[in-house]
Amino acid sequence: PSWVTTYNDREGLDFRIGNMSWAPYLPVTTYKYLTSENKQVAFKHNFGNERRNKYRKLKTSPYANDEVNRLVNACLNNTSIGKDDVPDFLSLAYYAGNYDHKAPAELPMEMQDTYVRLDNSIAELLELIDRKIGLNNTLFFITSTGYADTDPVDPPQYRIPGGEFHIERCSALLNLYLAAIYGEGQWVEAYFEQQVYLNHKLIEQRRLNMSEILNRASEFLVQFSGVKDVYSSQRLQLGAWTPTIDKIKNYYNTMCSGDLWIEVLPGWTVYCEHSLDMQVQRYSYASAPLIFFGNGMKPEIIHAPIKIGNIAPTVAHYMRIRAPNAAVLAPMTDIRK
Numbered sequence: 001p002s003w004v005t006t007y008n009d010r011e012g013l014d015f016r017i018g019n020m021s022w023a024p025y026l027p028v029t030t031y032k033y034l035t036s037e038n039k040q041v042a043f044k045h046n047f048g049n050e051r052r053n054k055y056r057k058l059k060t061s062p063y064a065n066d067e068v069n070r071l072v073n074a075c076l077n078n079t080s081i082g083k084d085d086v087p088d089f090l091s092l093a094y095y096a097g098n099y100d101h102k103a104p105a106e107l108p109m110e111m112q113d114t115y116v117r118l119d120n121s122i123a124e125l126l127e128l129i130d131r132k133i134g135l136n137n138t139l140f141f142i143t144s145t146g147y148a149d150t151d152p153v154d155p156p157q158y159r160i161p162g163g164e165f166h167i168e169r170c171s172a173l174l175n176l177y178l179a180a181i182y183g184e185g186q187w188v189e190a191y192f193e194q195q196v197y198l199n200h201k202l203i204e205q206r207r208l209n210m211s212e213i214l215n216r217a218s219e220f221l222v223q224f225s226g227v228k229d230v231y232s233s234q235r236l237q238l239g240a241w242t243p244t245i246d247k248i249k250n251y252y253n254t255m256c257s258g259d260l261w262i263e264v265l266p267g268w269t270v271y272c273e274h275s276l277d278m279q280v281q282r283y284s285y286a287s288a289p290l291i292f293f294g295n296g297m298k299p300e301i302i303h304a305p306i307k308i309g310n311i312a313p314t315v316a317h318y319m320r321i322r323a324p325n326a327a328v329l330a331p332m333t334d335i336r337k
Contacts, residue, residue, distance in 0.1 A: 003078035004071075011074075013055070013067060018048035022061050024113050025120075031112040043109055045099070057100050061110075062117035065094045069124050082133035087319055092125070093145065094118060103152050139295040139318060141311055144288035151280050153269060162267035162280075165226040167191050170262070177220050182208060194270060195258025196221075210234075217260055226268040231261045298337045306332070 022045040024031070045061070047054045058064060072092065075081060081088045096118050099110040122142075129138055154160045171191040178187035183206070190197040198217070203210060214232040221230045229244070236245060236252055248261055264270055264281045271278050290306050295318070310332055313323040317331035 001079075003074060006078075007071065007074045011070065013058075017054055017058060020048060020058070020063060021046040022063060022110075022113075024109065025116050026113070028109070031109045033112055041109070043107070060095065060097060060099050060101060062095070062114045062121065065118060065121035068092055068094060069121060069128065072125065073128055076128070076132045082137070094121060097148065105152075135294050137295070139297075139315065140291070140293050141315065142289075142291045143308070143311070146286075146288065146308075148286075151282060153280055154267065160267050161265075162269065163226050164269050164271055165224070165262075165264050166271045166273065167194060167196075167262070168273040170221065170224060171196055174217060174220060178213065178217065181216065182206060182213075187213075192258065193272065194262045194264065196260040196262070198259045214259060221260065221262060226265050227262055228265045229263040231263065233257070233259050236261070292332075292335055296337050297335060300335065302332075302335070 022043075024042055028042050045057070047058050047061075047063075050057060072090070075090075081090065096114055098104055099107050099114070104111045126135065126140075129135060154162065168191065171188045174196065175186065175188040179185060185199070185202050185206075187199055187202065188196060189199040196217075198213065200210075203213060211234060214234055218230040218232050218235075221227060231245065231248060233252075233254070236249055237254070239245065244263065251257075252261075266281050266283045269278050269280050287305075290311070292314070307329060309327065309329040313327045313329060313331035314333075314335075316323040316327075317333060318336065323331070
């Protein structure tokens with residue numbers, strides 16, 4: 001939009017990042033909540049001193065949230081959002097992760113300071129919305145995106161079973177296996193994260209049965225060290241329901257997902273050679289709060305578990321409109337006065 005271009009030309013980050021630095025917001029003695037073997041010392045990060053990575057590092061600091069609020073202010077000043085009888089939807093994402101994507105134990109004070117400043121950013125947003133639109137005219141919901149940086153490998157003294165799983169090597173061996181059975185050819189077309197894509201065009205040219213190839217490939221891959229299970233596209237679409245299949249199907253798309261999805265054992269590290277990424281597999285339960293407030297919400301704490309799919313039907317319910325056509329969960333109807 002033109003107002004964004006105007007904002008960037010006049011108030012963009014380029015004009016300010018040279019003078020921006022991050023130091024503790026509160027006295028150092030206040031930060032005692034994250035234990036670490038490293039000594040807790042005051043920090044100071046000068047983004048202007050970074051030549052190549054200043055923007056990447058600033059995006060992993062709480063100052064990214066200040067930039068979000070600045071843009072929200074520009075949006076409210078230069079658009080008609082919140083100024084008529086038609087409801088508007090404003091979606092914001094704040095950052096509350098690890099600085100420079102390092103482990104929390106490595107930078108414990110930065111992690112604590114991030115949450116202190118996040119609290120201030122949310123307060124500034126509420127004050128801004130209250131001045132421009134009014135809190136009584138606004139319904140807020142806040143929750144987590146569920147994303148987190150990869151945890152480090154467990155220390156060896158704990159003796160937790162684990163190892164390394166390399167998807168590139170796995171795909172190469174699968175290609176050799178299929179070539180030994182069906183003849184020479186590039187049977188594995190690509191791989192991404194824990195998904196393997198087969199060469200459908202070659203399979204059609206050879207007039208082979210896709211179900212047979214998927215079954216053979218699954219039986220071969222499940223024998224790899226660190227592999228817990230392998231789910232073929234046909235198993236995901238036509239197989240019996242299981243809790244794991246239900247989770248995989250949430251992001252499985254027949255148009256762009258792989259033909260084989262490999263489930264790696266917890267504690268194992270998945271390596272992606274082309275991107276140099278690594279991720280330790282963990283299946284521990286992680287919960288995040290869901291907060292509704294504003295527009296007649298009653299003060300109450302609900303301890304019953306709520307799924308992410310409840311949010312959209314709840315918002316639609318209080319706007320008196322239909323829920324999205326893919327919503328399958330019921331709205332929360334008892335949280336308003």
